[in-house]
Amino acid sequence: MSGRFVAFIVVAIAVAGGGTAYGIHAEHQRRFPATLFFDDPVEQPKPDAQATPADAADPDAKRNDSIFSLQYVRGRTKAGEKRKWNVTVARPEMQDGYNLVVSADRTEIRLMTLQGGVVHIWWRAFPDIKRWIGESSHDPFPPPDHLGRSNFRRAYVFPDGSLLAIFEELGLVKLAVNSKVQWAYRGGAVHHALDVAPDGTIYTLSKRRFKGEIGARTFASLDQTLIDDELVVLAPDGTERKRFSILEAIQKSGRHGLLEGVKHTDLLHTNSVHYVRHGAHAGSILVCFRHLNTIAMIDPVRETVGWTLSGMFHAAHEPTVLENGNILLFDNRGNRGASRVIEIEPATQSVVWRYPPAGEDAFFSATCGTCQRLRNGNTLITESENGRAFEVTPAGDIVWDWYSPYRFQNELIATTYDVHRVYPDEVRFKLNKKP
Amino acid sequence: MRSHLRLRIGAVAALGVLAIGGLFFGGLAVRRGWFPATLFVAPDDAHGTNGGATSGGRSPSGDVRADRSIYGRAAMRGDQRPAADRPTGAVAKTGAQPGPTLIVCADSTEVRLVDAAGKTQHVWWRAFDDIDRWAGDSHWGTSWPPTHHGRAFFRDAHLFADGSLLVLFESIGLVRLGVDSKVRWASRVGQMHSAFDVGAGGEIYALSRQRVARRLGLTTFKAPADGIVEDEVIVLAADGEELFRFSLVDALLDSDHATLLEWAKHVVMLDAASLHVVQHGRFRGQLLISLRNLQSIVLVNPTTRRVTAALTGVVDRPCAATMVAGDRVLALDSGDAASVVECDLATHEVVWRYPVPDGPALHVPVLGDCQRLSNGNTLITESTKGRAIEVTPAGDVVWDYRSPYRLGKHVATLFRAERIRPGSLTFTPRAPKR
Numbered sequence: 001m002s003g004r005f006v007a008f009i010v011v012a013i014a015v016a017g018g019g020t021a022y023g024i025h026a027e028h029q030r031r032f033p034a035t036l037f038f039d040d041p042v043e044q045p046k047p048d049a050q051a052t053p054a055d056a057a058d059p060d061a062k063r064n065d066s067i068f069s070l071q072y073v074r075g076r077t078k079a080g081e082k083r084k085w086n087v088t089v090a091r092p093e094m095q096d097g098y099n100l101v102v103s104a105d106r107t108e109i110r111l112m113t114l115q116g117g118v119v120h121i122w123w124r125a126f127p128d129i130k131r132w133i134g135e136s137s138h139d140p141f142p143p144p145d146h147l148g149r150s151n152f153r154r155a156y157v158f159p160d161g162s163l164l165a166i167f168e169e170l171g172l173v174k175l176a177v178n179s180k181v182q183w184a185y186r187g188g189a190v191h192h193a194l195d196v197a198p199d200g201t202i203y204t205l206s207k208r209r210f211k212g213e214i215g216a217r218t219f220a221s222l223d224q225t226l227i228d229d230e231l232v233v234l235a236p237d238g239t240e241r242k243r244f245s246i247l248e249a250i251q252k253s254g255r256h257g258l259l260e261g262v263k264h265t266d267l268l269h270t271n272s273v274h275y276v277r278h279g280a281h282a283g284s285i286l287v288c289f290r291h292l293n294t295i296a297m298i299d300p301v302r303e304t305v306g307w308t309l310s311g312m313f314h315a316a317h318e319p320t321v322l323e324n325g326n327i328l329l330f331d332n333r334g335n336r337g338a339s340r341v342i343e344i345e346p347a348t349q350s351v352v353w354r355y356p357p358a359g360e361d362a363f364f365s366a367t368c369g370t371c372q373r374l375r376n377g378n379t380l381i382t383e384s385e386n387g388r389a390f391e392v393t394p395a396g397d398i399v400w401d402w403y404s405p406y407r408f409q410n411e412l413i414a415t416t417y418d419v420h421r422v423y424p425d426e427v428r429f430k431l432n433k434k435p
Numbered sequence: 436m437r438s439h440l441r442l443r444i445g446a447v448a449a450l451g452v453l454a455i456g457g458l459f460f461g462g463l464a465v466r467r468g469w470f471p472a473t474l475f476v477a478p479d480d481a482h483g484t485n486g487g488a489t490s491g492g493r494s495p496s497g498d499v500r501a502d503r504s505i506y507g508r509a510a511m512r513g514d515q516r517p518a519a520d521r522p523t524g525a526v527a528k529t530g531a532q533p534g535p536t537l538i539v540c541a542d543s544t545e546v547r548l549v550d551a552a553g554k555t556q557h558v559w560w561r562a563f564d565d566i567d568r569w570a571g572d573s574h575w576g577t578s579w580p581p582t583h584h585g586r587a588f589f590r591d592a593h594l595f596a597d598g599s600l601l602v603l604f605e606s607i608g609l610v611r612l613g614v615d616s617k618v619r620w621a622s623r624v625g626q627m628h629s630a631f632d633v634g635a636g637g638e639i640y641a642l643s644r645q646r647v648a649r650r651l652g653l654t655t656f657k658a659p660a661d662g663i664v665e666d667e668v669i670v671l672a673a674d675g676e677e678l679f680r681f682s683l684v685d686a687l688l689d690s691d692h693a694t695l696l697e698w699a700k701h702v703v704m705l706d707a708a709s710l711h712v713v714q715h716g717r718f719r720g721q722l723l724i725s726l727r728n729l730q731s732i733v734l735v736n737p738t739t740r741r742v743t744a745a746l747t748g749v750v751d752r753p754c755a756a757t758m759v760a761g762d763r764v765l766a767l768d769s770g771d772a773a774s775v776v777e778c779d780l781a782t783h784e785v786v787w788r789y790p791v792p793d794g795p796a797l798h799v800p801v802l803g804d805c806q807r808l809s810n811g812n813t814l815i816t817e818s819t820k821g822r823a824i825e826v827t828p829a830g831d832v833v834w835d836y837r838s839p840y841r842l843g844k845h846v847a848t849l850f851r852a853e854r855i856r857p858g859s860l861t862f863t864p865r866a867p868k869r
Contacts, residue, residue, distance in 0.1 A: 008446055012453050019454040020471065023461020033458060218700050254785075257730035258748035261698040263655050280782070293694045294748070307783045310747035311687075311695030311731070314654070333654070334694060347781040349744040351691050 073367060074104035074151060075412030076385050083413070086116035089401035094391050095374040097423045102165075103387075104151045105406040105414035109165060111157070111422065114400060117435020122163045122179050126150075129173060133238050134187030137208060141186065142170050153417055154193055161429025164202065166190055172204055174238060177429045183238035188230055193273040195285075200236035203273050203285055203300065205229055206243060214267065215251060216259040229270035231285060233300055244303045246270060246287070253304040261292045261310070268292060272318050279325040281307065288319050288329070295319045295329065312344060312351070318370045326352060328379070330369035339364045341371045341381050355379065355392050363388070370418045382419045389419035511541040511588065513819045513846035523839035525553030531825050531834040532808040534857040535864070540821075541588040542840035542847035546600060548855070548864055553836055557864035559600045559616045563587075569608060571624030571677055574645045579623070581607060590850055591630050598862030601639065603631060609641060611675060614862050620675040627669065632712040632722075637673035640722055640737065642666060642707045643680065651684070656699040666707035668722065670737065681740040683707060683724065687733075690742040698729045698747075705729060708754040716762050718743075725753040725766065732756045732764055749778050749785065759807045766805070767815070773799035775815055777807075789813065791830030804851045816852045823852035 026033060094114060101110045111120035126142070126149035136142075142149060148168035156164040161177030171186035172194065188206030195203050209225050228247040235241055246268060250258055262268075269290040276284045276297070284297040284306065294310040309327075312334070319329035327344045334340060338361040343353040356362035368384030374391070378399065382389045387404035408414040464471065535556055538547040548557040563586035575581045585605030593601040598614030608623035609631065625643030632640050648662035669680040683705055687693055696704065706728040713721050713734075721743065722735040731747040746764060750756075756766040763786065765777045774797060777787040790797055802818035808825065812833065816823045825834035840847040 012450060015450045016453040016457040019457020020461040020464070021457075023458040024464060024471070026458070026462060033462070255748055257751035260700075260730045260751065261748065263700070293697055308748055311692045311698070311745055314694045314697065337652075349691070 073415060074147065075408030075414050077387075077413050078411050079407060079413050084401075084403040086405050087114065087400070087402050089390075089398055090114055091399040093376075093378070093393060093397075094400040095376045095378055095380070095421055095423075097421045098427060099389070099402070100155060100157050100418070100420040100422050101389075101404075101416065102152055102155045102418040102420075103404060103406045103414050103416050105408050107150065107152055107167075109152055109155045109157075109163060111427075111431070113435050115435070116402060116405075119431040119433050119435050120161075120429075121433060122155075122165070122175050122177075124165075124173065124175055124179055124181060126167060126170070129171075129181055129184045131181075132171060132184045132186040134171075134185050134240055136171070136186040137189050137206075138170070146170065153191070155418070155420075156194055156196055157420075157422060157426075158196075159426050159428045161427075164194055164196070166192070166194060166204070168192070169207070172202075172234075172238075178432070185234060185238045185240065187232060187240050187243055190232065192271045195273050195275045197275045198277070201241070201275075202232075202234040202236065202238075203275055204232045204234070205270055205273055205287075206232050208245065214247060214259055214262065215256055216262055218260050219262045221265070224265050227266040227269075229268050231273070231287070231298060231300060231303075242300075242303075246298065246305075249298060249303050250305050253306070255305050255308070258289075258292060258294065258296075258305075258308065258310075261294070264291050266291060274318075274320045276321045278321055278323050281321065286319050286321055286327070288316055290315050290317070295327070307346070309344070309346065309349070312349065313342065315366075317368060320371075320373070322373050328371055328373050330365075330371045330381070332365060332367070332369055335361060337364075338362075339369060339383070341379060343373075353394065355381065355396055357396055368415060368417055370420070372421055374421055375423065380419065380421050382416055384415050384417055385413075387413035387416045389416060391421075511584065511842060511848050513541075513821055513842070513848045515820060515846050521837065523553070523837045525549070525551060525834060525836040527551040528833040530810075530812070530827060530831075532810045532812055532814075532854055534855050535860075536814075536823070536836065537592060537594050537851070537853040537855060538838070538849065539589055539592045539851040539853075540838055540840045540847050540849050542842055544587065544589055544602075544604075546589055546592045546594075546602060548594075549836075551834070553839075554866075556866055557598075557614075558867045559592075559602070559612050559614075561602070561610065561612055561616055561618060563604060563607070566610060566618055566621045569621045569623040570675060571608070571622050573608065573623040574626040574643075575607075575623075583607060590628070592851070593631070593633050594853075594855060594860075595633075596859055596861045598860065598864075601631070601633070603627060603641070605629075606644075609639065609671070609675065622671060622675040622677070624671070624677045625667065625669050625680065629708055630710045632710050634712045634720070635714060638678065639671040639673070639675075640710055640712060641669045641671065642710050642724075643669045644707075649684075651688075651696065653696055653699070655697050656704075659702055662702075664703040666705045666726075668710070668724075668735070668737065681737075683726070683735070686735050686740055686742050689740070692733070692742045692745050695729055695731060695733075695742075695745060695747065698731075701728050703728060709756055711757045713758040716758065716760075718758060718762065723756050723758050723764065725756045727752050727754060732766055744780065746778060746780060746783065749783055750776060754802070755804045757805070757807065765807050765813070767799060767803045769799045769801055769803050771800070773797040773803065775805045775813060787828065789815065789826055789830055794830050802848065802850060804853075806853055808854055809856060814852060814854050816849055818848050818850055819846070821846035821849045823849060825854070 099112045109122040110118045112118050148170045152165040153168040154166045163175045169189045169191050172190045173184040174182040190206050192205050208228050230243050232243045233241045270287050271290050272288040274286040281297045288295050296308040297306045313331040314333040317330045319327050331340050331342050341355045342351050345352050363383045365383045365385040370382040372380040378391050378393050380391045389402045390398050391400035404416045406414040535548045546559045547555050585607045589602040590605035591603040600612045602610050606626050606628050610621045611619040627641045627643050629642050646662045647665050666683045670678045705726040708727045709725040711723040731745050732753050733742045734744040736743050750766050750768045752769045753766045759765045762780050763777050768774050775789045776785050778785050798817050798820050804816035806814040812825050812827050814825045821838035823836040824832050838849045
């Protein structure tokens with residue numbers, strides 16, 4: 001056997017052995033060429049990989065830049081000839097009072113009687129507001145053609161007739177009873193919801209955009225812009241007391257497990273704020289993370305997240321804590337795809353009341369939606385996208401039913417963001433309209 | 436000249452083919468468990484950080500290349516090559532809970548009962564090939580008997596007062612052994628894995644897993660065309676006969692907690708990692724199950740087959756969840772910053788956590804176990820380290836056990852160390868003769 005042949009054999013064995021060793025290494029380290037054969041997506045979780053179907057199915061999923069960049073949220077459905085008009089049911093069992101109506105048709109908030117007559121209007125056009133407190137995250141401010149200028153997203157009325165109102169993603173204004181601007185705040189990008197504590201402290205939401213990782217094993221940002229929500233705390237005069245990241249509150253609280261539920265670049269999509277007045281969590285802020293199907297108690301002093309509840313509702317809004325300690329919320333899709341309002345007993349995680357009754361589909365609003373437990377035990381429900389509000393008894397009977405007469409672009413039913421029952425003793429101001 | 440050139444080109448081509456062939460042979464050797472791949476240990480990361488999720492798109496049913504199917508070789512071998520002088524045995528201090536400890540280790544098909552000093556008091560042993568009669572329909576189907584690595588060790592065990600023992604061959608089946616290790620019965624229903632427990636009436640609840648094609652109608656999770664890997668609970672009578680089984684996905688879908696499934700991101704939707712029958716308190720008789728891939732610990736009513744409550748996002752990678760006094764959940768959170776937490780189910784308040792602030796870290800990248808003892812201490816198993824420690828509520832270590840069992844040069848994974856209550860056994864342990 002020639003020396004060259006022997007040398008060739010030795011080299012061949014070395015090459016084969018080296019190839020085998022690298023093949024083993026590549027398999028272990030998931031390097032090429034082993035990656036050609038792996039069929040399980042373990043190494044790099046793709047953000048929104050599972051959420052991609054949701055982008056098609058969930059109309060809210062695409063709107064990372066602006067909640068209301070798509071006009072259908074201001075109105076989705078054509079009114080049609082058979083559309084009901086104004087109050088269609090008004091029975092003696094209904095809760096006495098007025099209704100504060102927040103509608104997407106224009107920058108007006110209306111106070112209406114239970115018979116559908118308007119008795120007071122607050123109105124302010126966005127360009128009228130010349131002086132703003134705080135630093136907006138928009139540059140320029142306001143962004144050109146931003147639809148948040150055209151309507152109020154949410155409102156809160158004080159007994160003296162002054163009113164807080166949100167220009168979605170733009171700011172929060174306080175109007176006097178005669179609609180004069182008392183102050184206007186634009187820190188960050190105020191959105192969705194607000195509440196007022198008994199001491200006058202105002203809680204609302206803002207959002208911030210950032211790039212970076214959130215510390216979740218199953219969500220990688222891949223350099224995309226992410227959206228985080230902030231809890232904003234204002235003094236009664238609109239001065240910002242603090243504004244902190246809810247994402248960081250979750251991380252600070254060691255609740256990293258919550259972040260493993262993230263699937264969207266709009267990480268949490270916080271859509272409600274409720275100051276808890278009763279029970280063990282009094283003083284906390286109850287929020288809803290729509291994209292995690294989770295509600296959570298936030299301590300606004302420690303900036304931490306405490307109690308949370310997940311998986312009992314789908315794309316929900318408006319959780320509130322009742323006097324009995326239960327939680328009432330608007331469950332947009334938890335009724336086999338339709339909507340429902342449920343009351344949950346937190347200690348047992350059981351649904352103790354629901355409307356409609358199990359097995360029935362009575363209403364649906366894919367987005368928005370609110371609910372309010374009234375003094376008489378009835379529940380007021382706002383079916384936002386249908387421009388409808390109705391009051392039901394604990395037994396599920398409708399005792400008041402209202403169909404918004406307001407239109408967006410003439411033929412679409414203007415989204416009714418909220419109808420809130422205001423009790424007669426809470427109206428201590430002179431009304432400016434006759435019904 | 437030309438012939439020389441041809442020869443050289445041919446030689447280079449042959450070397451190229453050998454190199455490429457070697458590359459692919461190496462990869463195949465890892466997947467099939469062939470030499471020389473068996474000489475090397477895969478790093479834990481190669482099996483993913485998600486515990487049971489590494490199956491990915493591979494069906495555990497009929498997959499004889501199942502070294503990676505649940506935990507992989509690394510989990511069996513532990514993550515440390517022990518130093519020659521690494522201590523073994525146990526050190527007990529004042530305050531440790533008396534009683535022997537049941538040791539379930541990956542080195543062999545043995546379960547040991549050890550005393551406080553780590554000395555073996557009793558051994559149960561049974562090789563897989565010794566068992567010639569299995570009852571029930573396994574998910575392995577025509578691939579039975581499986582050549583799965585689950586034949587080589589017991590994944591979990593339950594000791595009865597009379598000295599009989601229930602043991603789990605991972606992904607294969609349950610076997611009841613007498614105190615003398617004789618086989619009483621063997622059940623291969625489904626594809627039992629990870630954990631099981633025994634109810635007050637002697638019935639057995641076990642986790643099983645299979646691949647199923649199903650439509651779920653979820654908004655943010657699309658099931659792959661070839662199906663999801665679904666966890667189920669199988670209920671056996673005390674004699675091993677199957678009573679019924681139900682899907683945990685259905686248990687969620689049929690409950691008020693259905694939307695929890697929207698958290699799913701993996702084809703192994705739930706990754707059930709532990710099962711505990713609640714023996715006392717308000718939830719007595721219900722099953723407490725860790726769902727790692729939903730970051731949830733759920734209570735399941737086995738009668739209604741529905742989830743009744745869920746603790747979500749409090750523990751990141753929950754396993755070994757049990758219900759302790761006061762309707763609190765004790766669970767191990769595995770991963771880079773592992774911890775044992777005790778959480779109030781009603782308020783979600785974490786009332787106790789180990790490690791304590793500024794205390795030594797726990798090393799539980801995967802697996803692990805925890806047990807609340809009657810003296811208030813907690814027994815924690817650092818599986819891949821082959822170590823179990825008993826800690827006081829203040830965080831002091833009063834019992835430290837280092838397993839002497841090896842796989843080659845590696846520490847064999849210690850799946851579980853369970854303290855047996857003194858006086859609860861009616862048999863006399865018999866130390867093995869050496």
